Amino acid sequence: MMFGVPPLGGLFKPDKKPRLKAVLQTNYDMSSIVPTMRHVRGFDVARPLSIGMLVFMMLPLVFLPLLSIFIFGTNKGLASFWSALTAAEAIFALKLSLVTSFWATVFNVVFGLFAAYVLSRYNFWGRNALIVTISLPTAIPTAVAGVALLMLWGPYGMLGRLLRPHGIEVMFTAGAIVLANIFVTFPLAFGVIKPVFDTMSRSLEEASATIGATRWQTFWHVTLPSLRGAIVSGALLTFARAVGEFGSTIMVSGNLAGRTQTAPLYIFAKFNEGQIEAANAIAIVLALFSFLIFSVLFFARDWLDVD
Amino acid sequence: MRTRTFNRSFAFFATLTALILAGSSCLPKPPSESGGLSITLYGFSIMKEALEKSIYPGFVAKWKQEHGQDVRFTSSFAGSETITNQILQGVPAEVAILSIDRDAQRLKDNGFVTTDWHTFPYQGIINKTPFVILVKGANPKGIHDFPDLAKPGVKLIHPDPVSSGGAQWSVLAIYGSELKKSEAQHGEPDQAHALQTLQAIWKNVFVTPSSAREARTTFELGNGDALVTYELEGLLMKESGKPLEIIMPRATIFSEHPVVVIDRNVPAAKRAVVDAFVQYLWSDDAQAAFVKHHFYSVTNSALNEANKEFGHIEMPFTIEYFGGWQRAYPEVIEQIFKNQVRDRK
Numbered sequence: 001m002m003f004g005v006p007p008l009g010g011l012f013k014p015d016k017k018p019r020l021k022a023v024l025q026t027n028y029d030m031s032s033i034v035p036t037m038r039h040v041r042g043f044d045v046a047r048p049l050s051i052g053m054l055v056f057m058m059l060p061l062v063f064l065p066l067l068s069i070f071i072f073g074t075n076k077g078l079a080s081f082w083s084a085l086t087a088a089e090a091i092f093a094l095k096l097s098l099v100t101s102f103w104a105t106v107f108n109v110v111f112g113l114f115a116a117y118v119l120s121r122y123n124f125w126g127r128n129a130l131i132v133t134i135s136l137p138t139a140i141p142t143a144v145a146g147v148a149l150l151m152l153w154g155p156y157g158m159l160g161r162l163l164r165p166h167g168i169e170v171m172f173t174a175g176a177i178v179l180a181n182i183f184v185t186f187p188l189a190f191g192v193i194k195p196v197f198d199t200m201s202r203s204l205e206e207a208s209a210t211i212g213a214t215r216w217q218t219f220w221h222v223t224l225p226s227l228r229g230a231i232v233s234g235a236l237l238t239f240a241r242a243v244g245e246f247g248s249t250i251m252v253s254g255n256l257a258g259r260t261q262t263a264p265l266y267i268f269a270k271f272n273e274g275q276i277e278a279a280n281a282i283a284i285v286l287a288l289f290s291f292l293i294f295s296v297l298f299f300a301r302d303w304l305d306v307d
Numbered sequence: 308m309r310t311r312t313f314n315r316s317f318a319f320f321a322t323l324t325a326l327i328l329a330g331s332s333c334l335p336k337p338p339s340e341s342g343g344l345s346i347t348l349y350g351f352s353i354m355k356e357a358l359e360k361s362i363y364p365g366f367v368a369k370w371k372q373e374h375g376q377d378v379r380f381t382s383s384f385a386g387s388e389t390i391t392n393q394i395l396q397g398v399p400a401e402v403a404i405l406s407i408d409r410d411a412q413r414l415k416d417n418g419f420v421t422t423d424w425h426t427f428p429y430q431g432i433i434n435k436t437p438f439v440i441l442v443k444g445a446n447p448k449g450i451h452d453f454p455d456l457a458k459p460g461v462k463l464i465h466p467d468p469v470s471s472g473g474a475q476w477s478v479l480a481i482y483g484s485e486l487k488k489s490e491a492q493h494g495e496p497d498q499a500h501a502l503q504t505l506q507a508i509w510k511n512v513f514v515t516p517s518s519a520r521e522a523r524t525t526f527e528l529g530n531g532d533a534l535v536t537y538e539l540e541g542l543l544m545k546e547s548g549k550p551l552e553i554i555m556p557r558a559t560i561f562s563e564h565p566v567v568v569i570d571r572n573v574p575a576a577k578r579a580v581v582d583a584f585v586q587y588l589w590s591d592d593a594q595a596a597f598v599k600h601h602f603y604s605v606t607n608s609a610l611n612e613a614n615k616e617f618g619h620i621e622m623p624f625t626i627e628y629f630g631g632w633q634r635a636y637p638e639v640i641e642q643i644f645k646n647q648v649r650d651r652k
Contacts, residue, residue: 155397254398274524
């Protein structure tokens with residue numbers, strides 16, 4: 001019975017807006033009539049219970065694993081933590097991850113914007129097939145993505161075989177890591193931007209056109225600004241996901257320390273060598289980094305959507 | 308309204324452009340590609356310390372002194388089968404140090420290696436190390452030889468023979484050890500007994516990491532009761548102060564590690580330095596360095612005898628006991644291990 005009734009009281013949190021107060025007032029009246037709504041008034045025991053339960057459930061699943069990274073990364077003292085962080089190969093790995101993810105993000109945001117524009121503005125035969133195909137990389141195991149890229153661009157792959165005689169080698173370079181990142185994060189920016197496009201009112205664009213704006217001016221001054229929030233969150237999402245990519249990168253990069261080893265590969269290599277603190281030091285950086293990204297994502301979105 | 312939107316979007320895109328410029332300006336410049344000669348080496352997992360701490364610096368100094376050029380090394384370490392597969396997919400390896408001769412053979416069969424490494428000194432073998440059992444602290448499970456690993460309740464860590472060369476050595480060590488002992492006892496190797504022992508031991512394996520080094524890390528983190536691995540791994544762990552005991556089986560195999568040049572990936576301009584590096588591996592300096600890092604030397608047995616940390620082996624044997632890798636792989640790893648041990652219901 002305790003969880004039989006959803007804790008409505010939590011939903012209607014006290015707000016400065018008078019409209020909500022009115023709603024609360026209505027509930028107050030109703031709760032004295034309907035016995036099952038009594039919890040809406042005054043102290044609701046389900047509130048602390050469910051919050052406590054949520055935190056308790058997250059403890060072994062999220063909080064403790066993260067905590068153990070911090071403990072194991074720093075248990076040999078801050079000095080050794082710092083020297084693990086500032087090792088030349090570690091810094092290179094972090095830099096490589098950031099730069100390759102950055103370019104993958106730039107590409108996927110521009111592409112996602114374009115794809116969302118085309119797929120929500122024009123209706124054509126095969127449109128749904130295209131939408132499904134764009135979303136596919138989320139469902140494909142990243143190792144498969146790595147193998148697929150290797151079979152295409154690898155020195156003995158379908159296209160790579162033809163490019164090799166011309167001195168063009170795509171795999172086992174930073175470019176290969178960018179390609180892998182693009183593949184695995186392909187649908188993320190698109191997935192965020194497309195729904196905004198779909199629900200966008202076209203009246204502003206039409207108004208813009210009637211006062212003589214060109215197609216490009218309308219896009220630049222009217223369409224794009226209203227997509228700001230979606231673009232930023234799509235970009236951050238893509239970036240965060242790309243920085244952590246492992247399965248495909250280990251296949252296409254060659255995993256050479258100081259040359260093609262990204263931060264997750266570095267963590268894996270250090271773990272395998274038994275250098276647990278060194279692995280955890282970089283893991284801490286990545287964990288803090290994603291925390292930062294998702295905080296920005298959470299707060300900046302509201303700010304950007306206000307217009 | 309219009310100007311405000313314009314300013315906002317302008318500011319937004321100006322920031323974005325600035326970010327792009329910032330991003331492109333810090334495109335990673337590999338420290339290993341800033342001029343000079345570079346050698347790319349892929350090695351099986353346990354080669355890392357010896358190479359990075361002694362062999363690379365030794366060769367760099369030697370080449371600098373003789374030719375006045377700087378040499379840089381870039382390397383990647385993983386299970387022997389893993390790096391062989393990576394090379395077959397086209398990673399830019401110029402030299403590979405493998406755990407097992409069969410992997411070198413695979414590279415040759417696919418045209419990556421054209422120089423026969425068997426024509427190098429010591430048939431291309433640069434160092435060796437026997438296979439041992441590692442147990443925790445005071446050996447609570449009472450493990451003294453391979454058959455003890457089959458005791459009920461023993462949790463054994465064993466690398467995966469699919470990706471690790473060391474794991475294949477380990478299978479050969481266990482199987483060969485039982486053959487060798489039964490041969491000493493009855494005058495003839497008892498294959499049925501050796502197979503049964505291997506099957507019983509394999510039942511106690513609860514995790515198969517992808518390389519010998521990964522298996523050691525798993526063990527070091529406190530998992531399992533025992534690990535079959537290179538003696539050198541046990542000595543390295545002792546060196547770092549871990550409480551463990553190295554159990555030397557009565558009969559065990561010496562793993563022998565070949566070096567190959569990936570001829571297909573070596574440009575003519577680099578041939579001299581690559582060849583010089585490979586030859587350097589049998590120099591007195593390099594062999595002494597291997598012993599310092601707990602490998603057995605192949606050129607100088609006096610070095611091995613002087614090293615008191617090496618355990619005594621009653622009945623050592625090598626891959627020749629099985630008739631070389633060309634017979635050991637199909638007959639033991641495939642026929643015995645894969646068909647009758649691993650895939651057995």
